[in-house]
Amino acid sequence: MSLLDQFREIWLVDFEFHAPPGHRPEPLCLVALELRTGRRVALWRDQLGDRPPFDTGPDSLIVAYYASAECGCFLALGWELPANVLDLYAEFRCETCGRYVPSGNGLLGALAYYGLPVMDAVEKTAMRDLAIRGGPYSAEERTALLDYCASDVRALSLLLDRMEAGLHRRALLRGRYMKAAAVMEWHGIPFDGDAWRRLVAGWDGIKDRLIQEIGGSLGIYRGRTFSQEGFARWLAKEDITWPRLDSGALALDDDTFKLMAAAYPQVAPIRELRTALSQLRLQELSVGPDDRNRTLLSAYRSRTGRNQPSNSRFAFGPGTWIRGLIRPPPDRAVAYIDWAQQEFGIAAALSGDPAMIRAYQSGDPYLEFAKLAGAAPPDATKASHKAIRDQYKATVLGTQYCMGPFTLAERSAISVSEANRLLAAHRRSFPRFWRWSDAAVDYATLNGRIHTVFGWTQHVGPFTNPRSLRNFPMQANGAEILRLACCYATEAGIQVCAPVHDALLVEGPAGQIGEVVRATQACMRRASADVLGGFELESDAKIVCHPDRYMDDRGRAMWTTVMRLLDADTPPADGRGTPPAGGSPAQSIKEIDVVSPLGAC
DNA sequence: TCTATATCACCC
DNA sequence: AAACGGGTGATATAGA
Numbered sequence: 001m002s003l004l005d006q007f008r009e010i011w012l013v014d015f016e017f018h019a020p021p022g023h024r025p026e027p028l029c030l031v032a033l034e035l036r037t038g039r040r041v042a043l044w045r046d047q048l049g050d051r052p053p054f055d056t057g058p059d060s061l062i063v064a065y066y067a068s069a070e071c072g073c074f075l076a077l078g079w080e081l082p083a084n085v086l087d088l089y090a091e092f093r094c095e096t097c098g099r100y101v102p103s104g105n106g107l108l109g110a111l112a113y114y115g116l117p118v119m120d121a122v123e124k125t126a127m128r129d130l131a132i133r134g135g136p137y138s139a140e141e142r143t144a145l146l147d148y149c150a151s152d153v154r155a156l157s158l159l160l161d162r163m164e165a166g167l168h169r170r171a172l173l174r175g176r177y178m179k180a181a182a183v184m185e186w187h188g189i190p191f192d193g194d195a196w197r198r199l200v201a202g203w204d205g206i207k208d209r210l211i212q213e214i215g216g217s218l219g220i221y222r223g224r225t226f227s228q229e230g231f232a233r234w235l236a237k238e239d240i241t242w243p244r245l246d247s248g249a250l251a252l253d254d255d256t257f258k259l260m261a262a263a264y265p266q267v268a269p270i271r272e273l274r275t276a277l278s279q280l281r282l283q284e285l286s287v288g289p290d291d292r293n294r295t296l297l298s299a300y301r302s303r304t305g306r307n308q309p310s311n312s313r314f315a316f317g318p319g320t321w322i323r324g325l326i327r328p329p330p331d332r333a334v335a336y337i338d339w340a341q342q343e344f345g346i347a348a349a350l351s352g353d354p355a356m357i358r359a360y361q362s363g364d365p366y367l368e369f370a371k372l373a374g375a376a377p378p379d380a381t382k383a384s385h386k387a388i389r390d391q392y393k394a395t396v397l398g399t400q401y402c403m404g405p406f407t408l409a410e411r412s413a414i415s416v417s418e419a420n421r422l423l424a425a426h427r428r429s430f431p432r433f434w435r436w437s438d439a440a441v442d443y444a445t446l447n448g449r450i451h452t453v454f455g456w457t458q459h460v461g462p463f464t465n466p467r468s469l470r471n472f473p474m475q476a477n478g479a480e481i482l483r484l485a486c487c488y489a490t491e492a493g494i495q496v497c498a499p500v501h502d503a504l505l506v507e508g509p510a511g512q513i514g515e516v517v518r519a520t521q522a523c524m525r526r527a528s529a530d531v532l533g534g535f536e537l538e539s540d541a542k543i544v545c546h547p548d549r550y551m552d553d554r555g556r557a558m559w560t561t562v563m564r565l566l567d568a569d570t571p572p573a574d575g576r577g578t579p580p581a582g583g584s585p586a587q588s589i590k591e592i593d594v595v596s597p598l599g600a601c
Numbered sequence: 602t603c604t605a606t607a608t609c610a611c612c613c
Numbered sequence: 614a615a616a617c618g619g620g621t622g623a624t625a626t627a628g629a
Binding site: 249279318320 | 612
């Protein structure tokens with residue numbers, strides 16, 4: 001019994017579309033082929049009406065490669081999204097995740113992987129460039145695009161035929177998320193367009209001023225470029241012996257700078273400058289004409305099934321200060337809602353470790369762990385035992401990444417034997433978790449694959465990092481939960497702007513944002529319960545109403561610095577200096593922390 | 602002048 | 614042998 005048998009109609013669908021960075025897609029043409037009857041539709045954009053030219057109801061299946069693109073075109077045309085989506089890209093990723101895929105994950109790569117006839121890659125590139133160029137198109141160009149679109153559909157049918165036997169019902173769940181991804185990409189993240197444009201215009205000036213203020217006369221920077229040669233000369237002049245890498249090059253990482261700044265105070269400003277400059281990256285953020293940050297979420301891109309949007313184009317990619325550009329439009333609000341201790345909760349639920357479950361449900365797993373280990377009394381609080389809690393927190397987080405005693409010792413500034421003691425305490429406190437974790441690694445190694453509750457699979461080879469295997473159940477099931485929450489929320493009509501690994505950014509009317517947050521949290525809770533066999537993960541929310549901007553605590557100082565330098569060069573048009581959010585950050589952000597049973601850890 | 606590589610920084 | 618999971622991407626320098 002094939003997955004396809006339950007559908008009356010199966011439509012293989014491909015759009016060509018035009019979508020400059022930050023813009024919503026603009027469909028150019030559509031080709032669709034019904035698998036069993038051979039019925040075929042090929043339409044240029046002016047022939048596309050207000051509904052799909054084929055059935056997209058519950059008895060039909062829409063098949064595409066990278067279906068978020070097709071779904072984006074549905075949205076652009078005002079069409080209701082199809083009830084059932086099968087995305088052969090998602091299936092191909094799942095089928096080959098962890099394996100060597102010689103020709104990439106595109107449609108051509110998938111065809112090549114299975115030894116199916118492949119169209120000319122040169123032609124594909126030419127046609128893609130034609131779509132990127134945008135209209136108007138001559139009659140010949142239209143014919144070429146439609147032909148190309150049709151050839152992709154033929155290729156898709158070959159691929160479906162090859163992959164059909166391996167398809168499982170769960171494929172529809174993955175396809176369902178591609179619809180949600182399209183909706184989120186469609187909404188995008190609201191930006192302060194004016195601040196954004198001023199930043200882009202004043203970019204080089206900001207860098208110049210920073211360099212000038214701190215280290216202009218030291219000969220370490222040539223223009224805006226750090227010169228190792230210049231730095232070496234400066235070190236010689238200051239009579240400083242600097243650590244070197246095995247390669248002989250100067251060690252220029254921040255840890256080394258930190259170490260050296262402690263011994264030589266004159267190094268500190270240079271470290272600050274390097275840190276600041278390293279965070280000054282934003283030119284690539286793709287912002288649409290509607291002042292919204294919009295980019296491909298790249299669903300299923302990572303081995304754990306996470307989204308992997310481009311760091312440079314996505315508002316949540318670069319340094320956290322960039323998030324200050326996120327600002328709800330008039331009368332609107334946004335909320336950043338993240339799961340509390342998501343990976344710890346997943347580990348607790350899936351392993352069934354009773355102590356871990358209690359620790360999660362206590363609201364402060366780290367302190368609870370310290371108490372379990374006998375390092376803190378039962379009545380200890382976050383305030384009364386901060387140092388102890390920090391150590392046990394580092395241990396919990398470290399074990400989630402399979403950190404060894406040496407790294408933990410280094411990170412926490414403790415001895416290796418102390419680190420060993422902490423790691424042993426974790427094993428002793430959560431024995432069932434460790435048995436479960438060991439079993440997962442054994443299973444993966446013996447079976448050559450490891451999978452999530454809903455079937456996302458990573459294939460395991462001789463070179464697979466065992467720490468990666470140990471981390472997989474937490475990270476990959478976390479991704480599963482996130483995808484499901486995105487489905488629930490978007491299907492409920494919540495305006496989800498973006499997923500951020502363990503969080504959702506949502507938007508709504510300022511007057512109703514509390515309701516929106518509660519509804520979203522309900523979706524997130526339900527998604528976690530669905531994946532974790534009834535175990536609910538709680539979430540915390542941070543709400544920002546217009547005219548305030550989103551601000552991550554970690555980014556405040558940098559935001560303030562950047563805005564100061566920007567104002568010095570290019571005062572804003574109204575002459576009043578940068579609005580409050582740039583001036584006095586501590587008071588400028590309206591944050592309403594929605595109370596969660598878990599509180600903040 | 603362009604590309605490849607090593608190193609580093611950032612995100613969750 | 615390395616010793617922190619999953620990623621993207623910028624930068625500086627060396628080499629073609």
